[in-house]
Structures are given as C-alpha cells and as structure tokens.
Amino acid sequence: xxxxxxxxxxxxxxxxxxxxxxxxxxxxxxxxxxxxxxxxxxxxxxxxxxxxxxxxxxxxxxxxxxxxxxxxxxxxxxxxxxxxxxxxxxx
Numbered sequence: 001x002x003x004x005x006x007x008x009x010x011x012x013x014x015x016x017x018x019x020x021x022x023x024x025x026x027x028x029x030x031x032x033x034x035x036x037x038x039x040x041x042x043x044x045x046x047x048x049x050x051x052x053x054x055x056x057x058x059x060x061x062x063x064x065x066x067x068x069x070x071x072x073x074x075x076x077x078x079x080x081x082x083x084x085x086x087x088x089x090x091x
Contacts, residue, residue, distance in 0.1 A: 001037065001055060002062040006085035008041070008050040008078075015081050016048060026074035030054075033068070035061025052085065059089070 010016045023041055030039045038055040056062040069075045 001057055001090050002059055002087065003090045004052065004054040004062070004085050004087045006052050006083060007044075008052060009082040009084065010048040010050075011082070012048070015078075018078055019050060019081065022074045022077050026069070026072065029068070029072065030065065033061070033065055036065065052083075055090075062087075 008019060010019065019041075027039060027041065030036055035057040036054075037057060038053065040051075040053045042051050043049075044051050054062075054065075056065060
C-alpha cells in the first residue's frame with residue numbers, strides 16, 4: 001500500500017477559497033477511484049493549512065490517482081498552492 005501524509009499550505013484567503021471551492025468534487029472523484037482505501041483533507045487550526053492523508057492499494061493505483069489529479073479541475077485550479085507531502089510504502 002502507498003500512504004501519503006502532509007499539508008496544503010495556502011498563502012492567503014484567496015487560495016483557501018480555491019481549496020473550499022474545488023475540494024468537495026476532488027474528494028468525491030478520488031474516493032471513486034479503484035484502489036483508493038482512504039482519502040481525507042481537512043482544515044487545521046490554522047485557516048491557511050489543510051491536513052492531507054491518502055491510502056492506496058498499490059503504487060500503480062496511486063500513480064493513476066496522481067495523473068488524474070494533475071489533469072483535473074482541482075489540479076489546474078490549485079497547482080500554485082504549496083504542498084508538503086511524505087509518501088511511503090506501508091504493509
């Protein structure tokens with residue numbers, strides 16, 4: 001399995017508004033993907049930072065998710081938002 005943990009780090013309220021606008025559809029589409037076991041993005045106590053946790057069955061399903069995400073409305077609209085992620089294989 002592949003686990004991603006990390007943060008989305010918005011620079012300002014405008015970036016936070018983009019996350020709020022496009023995140024629900026991104027979550028819905030991701031949870032429908034084959035191989036997605038868990039996917040959670042939630043606000044933290046800091047209104048500019050979002051916690052991200054993902055779990056996929058394999059490197060292949062995770063890679064497919066990454067390709068879809070980059071081509072999606074979410075990916076295009078939020079590409080400038082900073083991301084700090086750690087990706088690990090878990091058993």
